Each structure stands twice: as structure tokens, then as C-alpha cells.
Amino acid sequence: MRFQQVLIVKPLLEKLESGLKQAKTGLLVTWNNDDILLVTGCLQCSEKDEPKVQFQNFLPGGFHIGGRFGTSCKSIDDDEISVQLNEEKNVLVKLSSNVIQYEVVASKEASELLDSSTIQFCVKGNLTTTLPVGNGLIQIPSEILSNRNLAFCLEEKKLLLHDASDFQTTTCESLLEKTKGKQTVSGSSGPVKCKILRRTSCHETKYVPTIECNQNDQKVVKFPLCIEMLSYVNKTLPLNKLYDELRNSLSRQINSFNSCLRKETRIKCGVPKFLYFQPYGWCHPIAISYPSNKSDTDLLDFRKNTLHSTFLVPDTKPVFRRKNAIALFPNKESLLLANTHIGLPTPRIPDGKLFLVKGNYDYHHYMQDRMDDNGWGCAYRSLQTLISWFRNQAYTEEKIPTHKEIQQILVDVGDKPKEFVGTRKWIGSIEVSAVLNQYLGITSKIMFVSQGSELTNRGRELAMHFTNQGTPIMIGGGVLAHTILGVCFSETTGETRFLILDPHYTGGEDLKVIQDKGWCGWKGPNFWNQTAYYNLCLPQVPEMC
Template sequence: MTPSLKISQKVIDRLSQEKLNFFGKLYGIVVKNNLIVIELQVNEGEECNNSFINSLPAEIYLCGVIQTGDGLYNEQSIKESLSEVYVTDNPVFVSYKVEGCQITASFYINGQLEVTKFTPISEQEILSQFLYTRLTTSVPFTSELTTNSIKESFTNLRKNVSSGVMTFGFTQNNIYLLGGDTENGVVGVTGNPTIGEICDESNDPAEGGTRKKRSQQLYNVDVFEVKMLKRMTNENGLSGGKEHAPLCVLDKKQCKTITIMATIDALAIIHRQTKIANLYEIIVESAVRSLRLLESAVLEGFERFEDKISQPEIFHFYPEDCGHFVTQIYLQGDDEESLLQQRKKLHQELSLSQEKPIFRRANRFTFKNKLQVGEPLINPHLGLKLSDNGGNISLVKGKYTYYHYCQNRMDDNGWGCAYRSLQTLASWFKNQGYTHKDVPTFKDIQKCLVDIGDKPSNFIGSKQWIGSTEVNYVLNTLLGITSKILYVSSGEEMASKGPELVSHFENHGSPVMIGGGVLAHTILGVDYNSQSGNLRFLILDPHYTGSEDLHTIQTKGWCGWKNVDFWDKTAYYNMCLPQVPRGI
């Protein structure tokens, strides 16, 4: 039976922005009789990075090819390329006509390309149907310091991991997956439930709770933690075959060796209806991909440094424009500048914007084993009822952290609102990867203003206010961020700033600090009705003194839409609009 075809809306959106002709590969997930295309990879010239699949979660496989251009293609060369696909008997070919943004999809069936219909699938639909497993462990790795020995040692390590002697544990549920020599390969659960049922029952879920739907049908990225153990005994005594004492062969020679703890940090994307007894091989495949990625990084470092190996670091990214995880390994000694070419190549391969960072270290996805009490909230505006102003709604883009009065056991009630707004702005630049520096503390802010000569030395440790000008100075000095300052002589004049604020959020997307009189706030967006001239502001209020209670913050208006009369008619206001640098 011919499978049904779905294509990620993220892939479609990136194609709609594509102006260049290219040939590339498609990666997807096969579930029952459904093929879901989830990613594309652009070939650079005649070459294609065949190891890219190791950067994708297990269960995402090569499923087809894509060609963009004028709609003409060589059918024979397409068929030859499709022969590389082994995950499905019916690989897919997608032709994208740049002029007119027309997508045509075909299945390769019985030696012929047959045009088929496809359905776009959103990221939220994918998150509702799939979850991720994350296997984390470390294994000792020792090798002679030569290219061939490193390759051979990694090959042996992969064979050991996939030999069936490993046990994988969902420790929060006390469920363990064994190799193939047991009845169903599962210990700790009766029957054969699905991974979705196990995840939903977990009391210690990852990244934001069990599979809860927030308002507006938003799903979280569910990540189920897995640990690896090595079985040292057999259940039923010795297995078949004769056992003998270990043999040791000595080969005496002078050589350099490397010994490191090889970190396995591996992801798999799994349909929620997958039976838990079927997970063993999937998790093994995720570990094998992680080790292949690690091998490439170690060999690349060895070629550069010859006599030593820089410690590899694994980073999982969840690019908004992809809607799934992409894993990269960077060497500890490499700074962001030296990794620029690697990031640039990845942006080109995935047809991603060259104007914003996606794969810097600071962009890494933050896994949370559980919600920590008192942890500052991320994006508390999500889930709010939209403004009813009937205009063009332009909002902050990306993630920020909500900083407000009395956090970190510090009583700044009455004087620290601009400091808190500044911290919110700084958190946005850190969360987007524009800086790796921590959000500045009050002492950092005050010391910075003293160091640049804006304040006297006794300003440090004081409770003196700061305004938008000082926020501008600190962002520029500590983070290298320039800002645009908007001035209004009264709160009433804020009604005229709709077009400028819309332009800022559309082109930059960073939160805005506004100070006036004795108060400071953070503007997260605007709803500007150009026909009526009415303007509403999405305000994040740093004057909140309570706990990190999202319900209270949203229902009591600490984060919410405000009319122009929110601003004091008798006070002047200065707005600090941080300008976002372009580049990766």
C-alpha cells in the first residue's frame, strides 16, 4: 500500500524563503503507513555531508531527495539518488519550483515516480504525536594516538554498545530494557504499555511536566531520560558455547595513547504509541549515532592538534526554524569565532537564515529533570489571551527570563525596577545566543556604570535608581549591544509610537525597556491598529514581588495588555530599544 505523505510546515516555510537552486536530501520518520518529512539538507555542489544523519535523533532517516529550480529534472539521476533510501520501499522525491513557490511530491513505486498528494504537518502536531528519549552515560575510551587506532577503537566501542549486553533504564519509573535474551526484554512493568503511557505517568518529567496541553493547544517538548548499565552476569547461568580463560597478547612498542571518558548523549524521536518492548534497538541506534558523531570530532581534533585531543562537548540544539533537535560536538578549546565556519556550513546545509545565531553554545537546549521551585519564569506572556485591538500584533521573538522585585532573596522593592528590566533584556540576548555572558547582577550593573565614569564610586552598593540611558550604557559595555532611544514628553504621546514599536519588534524582536518618572517597565509587544490609530502594549511589570506563580502573574496583570492610559500623562518616558546584531 502506498504510504500517506506529510511534510513539516517548517520545511515548507524554509523552502518559501529559498531563492537558490539546489539538490538535496530529505529526512523523515516512518510510522505505520505514514511518511513524515521532517528535514531537508542542501548538497554543496556535487558533495553532500553523509554524516549529517548522526546529528539527527534516531528514528529520523534518509527518506528521499529534493530539487529546487524551474521544475525540470533528470528522472534517471533522481531514481539513482533514491536508491540510497532503505528505511522505506517508497522513497519520496520533492520538486520545488522557486517561481511560484510550487511543491510537487512523488513516490518512487515499482521503478516509477508517481505524483502524490501531501499534507503539511505543524510542529505542534508532531509534538502531540512524538516524544524524545535522551540517553546519557560515559564510557572509558582508550586508543593509540593514530587515526587508524582511533577509528578501530570507536568501532569496537560501538559493537560493544550494540552487542546486547547493555541495559537501558528509565530510572524515574524503575523500568529497564534488557537485551534480546529475555522473554520480552522489559523489567519493572506489567504488560507491554506504550512509551506515551509511561511518560504521562511519570512524576519526574523533563522540560516542563507531563504531556500537558497549555492554553491555545501548545505542547511542550517531552524528553524522557534514559541511563545505560552494562550487565555483568547472565540470567540463566552461562550461555551456550565453551568458556575459556581470557587471553592476553602483548605487543611491546613505544606509542602515544589517549584515554578519555567518552560521553554518550543521544536522542531518539519516538511515536507515543510505540510499545516499550520495542525501544531497545531504537535507543541502541541513538547511542551508535552519538558515538559516530563523537568519533568525527575526535578525529578532526587529532588532525589539528596531532599529539593531543581536546575534550569534545556535546550540544543539543532545538532551532525554532527546524522544529526538532540537531546535535553538534564542539571541542573545548574552540571559541565561538573559530567555530564560525562550522556553523556557517550547517546554516547553509539546512537552508537557515545567516542573520541570527542558532548553533552557538549559548543556543543549546536546556534540559530540566524537574521544575525547580523559585526558578525565574521563561516567557510568561505565552498563553495570554490575545489583544482585541484589531490591529497588527508584533511581539518579542525568542526566549527571555522574567526578572522582578525581590528575586534571589534581595529586597529591591521601590528602587530596582529598571535593574530588573535590564536583566530581562540581557537574558533575551543570552537566550538567543548573542552573548555567552551571564545576566549581570546589580553589583555588575553598578560597577559597570562606575567604570565608564557615568556614576561616582559610592554608587556601588547604593539603592539609587537608573533609567533607560544607563540601561543603554550597560548593554553596550557588558554585552556589546547598541540601542536606539525613543523619547516622549508625556504618557499621552506614547499613542503615537505604534509604527516605530511595530518596526522594532518585526525587525529586531528584542524586549524594550521603558522608564519614566519613578517607574520602569518592559514592553514585550504592541497591537497597533493603523486604521483607528489605537495602540495597546504588552507589558511585563518588574514591580511584582510574589513567587514564580504564572497563574497569578497572568491573571493579576503583572504580564498583560495595557491601554495608552496605562502611562502617566504628566510624566515623560524614555524607551531603550536594543538593536540586534546580524550574523551567526
């Protein structure tokens, strides 16, 4: 066997076991270096479907279709892997025709392996091509990938890659040597930003410029292509092969664009947009092309019948909506901090397990939006944080409502009189639940606690909420409102710690201050007013695609 280790990501193995028992078949996604073969994902398809190369377009550079799974699949090449069930219904893994031993690794371990073994290149550029106007199929010409026309510029490294680059024996890892001081905690150097350059003149022309005019009555249209590409490159790859590696990754994106364009007509053609998503259990993103002239509603059938089916993702969550795409080149327009709990130390509880919010949220607190709500707006801010969670997970496109808009919603549902709008009056968990239902169509469960000293007895229920729903919780009581982002709960002792996001913070968007001063942090049972009653609003996740 060529590889010293064969690793399978745990969520993938669980998915394969379930799929094989249902007689599903498909392809396996792999990454490898000289010693390790890592199986990271699967795509459901039959042997009669499109060639493997078409499915490879879903993958970032560095990952490949490296095998099959199914009841009677057969590997072809020595380096291809197959997964099937034996007569005892246990998973059997083969490399070529030989049964092999494999190790199961968690998604986090697989991600750490990729971080330590590869460099992530985030490539950006605009390529404009000219297409004839007619009634035939739209295709981006292959000439756009010509060696002589393309180059990749690594500005931070002051390096230009082109087809004639010659770096002798240097490896890609040498690119990191100049930026060791910028390495992240995980040991990864972070993504390397790269620009695509395209030659606009003919390099054979060495003399006086000439103009040649060819008359042609054919109508053409300029077709802009916005490239945002991700490629995982092994650190041991010789630097003189990096150009070909990035060009091959770009070729996948162009092929994906063409697949997207086959469904379009020249009259109603939307420029494809390449997006990256990372469903649960995957240790790397996957790539999808969407036409820019189609809304998420227009793409519902494609997401449900093609994407969710192909990637064996339940169609009860909006995994492939545009809002859930990973930003390779994030803008810094948002003035709010997100996911402020990340980086906090874990509480020390014997046998304690973490149960945390799933997904992204924004931190809303006092004095934001030029609104002085100090002393009365804490529940409004907690509600805004809850709504931000549903926005960031693509369950809604509704904007974050202002205090006045929240008050108007409560008037519209008959909960408050008209005079309530524009006041500085408090709201509580019941009102928060009413607004979520009216504004977003989200239902909530209300948990009543007669006194704060009993909250520690609700650790198991809160752990179940974060396991099954994963939404942040608004809690109101003792004239204060907070947001619960998770619990650390011990099954053996019942001991509980609460991860609290405090909307009473009045300072600037300084994560260090917020964490160091406990505005976002773990709190014990004594944090709560022991004699006050509390109501908790637990938003429920709707089923939608």
C-alpha cells in the same frame, strides 16, 4: 501511494522555494508513521558529498533522510520524496516518480502532530572506552554498541530493555498508561527519561572467577563518552522493538562522535559533546557534536561555513553557539524564573495580532540577590532582564552586572560622577542604552513619547521592533521603569495592548502569583501615566555567527 497524507512544514517550503531558485541542492528530512509522511527540514549538499547516512547523524532518532531537493533530483525508493521546480518555477513534489498532492502545515501544527504520535526518549549515560595511544585516526570501536553489552533502564516505568526483552504484542504507547495524570496540556506525556547501562562482566562466566593476564607494551588511554540522546519513537511501535530503536539512535551519536574525532589528533584530542539545537522553522531539534577542547570562538569557521551553510540558516545570528543548545536534562541551579509570559491568555482585540519577544529571558525584579532596591532599582532590574536576553541567545558570555557594577560602567563612560557608585539613585532609558553599548557592544534606538496617552499610537512601531529585532524593551517614565515583552496590535483599529514585565515585584519566584496578580501580564493604554513623558530603549540585535 503508501501514505494517505504528505505534509510539508511551511518555513521549510519557503526555504526550499528560495533555495531552488538559487539552484541549491540537498537532502530532505522526514518522519512518518503508517499514514503520514511529514517533511520537516532540509540539508544543503551536492550529490558528490558524503553518503546520506553521514547527514543522518545530525538527526534525532525517528527522523531520516527521506529524499532530495534540487533542479533535477531523482527519487530512488518508493518511499523517497523529491522537491523541485517545474517549468513555471512552481514547487513540484514527487514520491518516487509520481507527482503528488501535499498539504502545508505550520511548525506548531507539525510539533503537535509529533507530540500526539510519538514518545520522546531522553537517554543519558556514561560509556568509557579504551583507545590506543598513537598517531593514527581516533575511532570509537563499534564493539561499544554490541547487543550483549548494552541495556536501557526506564526507571520511572520500572522497565529494563535489553536484547533478550520479550513484550509480546504490547506497543510503546503502553508506557504512557501509568502516567496519564502527568500528561501536559498539549496532550503529550512529556519526555521519558532513560539510562544507558553497560555490562561490565562476561555473562558466559558461570563458574569460579578467573584472572587472565596478557602482557602488552602498548599505551592506552581511557576515553569517557557522555551520552545525551534524543529519540522520537512512534507510539504504535511494538515494545519489543524499542531496544533496537534506541540502539540505532545511539549508533548515530557514536558515528557523530567519530566524525568529530576525525578532525582531532591523539595529542590534542577533545572529548566530543553532543548538543541539540532547534533553528527557526524546525519542529524538532537537530544534533551537533563539538569537541570539548574548542571554544565557540575556535568553532566560528565550522559554524559559519559548515552548519549555517548545511542547514540554510543565515549566519547573522548565533544559532549554533553552545549557549543556544537545548538541555535534555536541565539542572535547576538558576533561582530565577524564565519566560514568565508563557501561558498568559491572549487579549481580545478585533483583528489583533501578537508581536512578542523572540527567545528566552530571565525575570529580574526587586529584592533579588539579597539586594534591597525597593523604591529605586526598577530600571536596574529591567536592564538585567535585557542583558539576560542577550546571554540566553548566546550574543554574549558576560555575567549579569550588579547595581554597583552598572553604576561603575556609567562612571567609566563619563555619564556619572565617581560619587554615583554605591548610591540609591535612579537611572533611566538613556543610561540603560549607555550600559548596553559599553558592556555588551549593543546599540539601541531611543523612542521619545511626550505623554503616556500617546503610547497607544506607537503600537505599529513596537510591533515592527518585535518582528525585526525581538528583544525586550525597557521603558522609563513617571518615576517608574518597566519591561515590554510584546504588543497585541490591530491594523484595522490601531488598538494596542502591552505585555508588561514589572520589576517592582518583591515576592518569591512563584509564577502563579506573578501571572495572577499581573506582575507579568497584558495592560491597556490606561496603565501608563497619561501626562508623564516616557523614553523607550529598544536594543538592536547585532549580526554575528
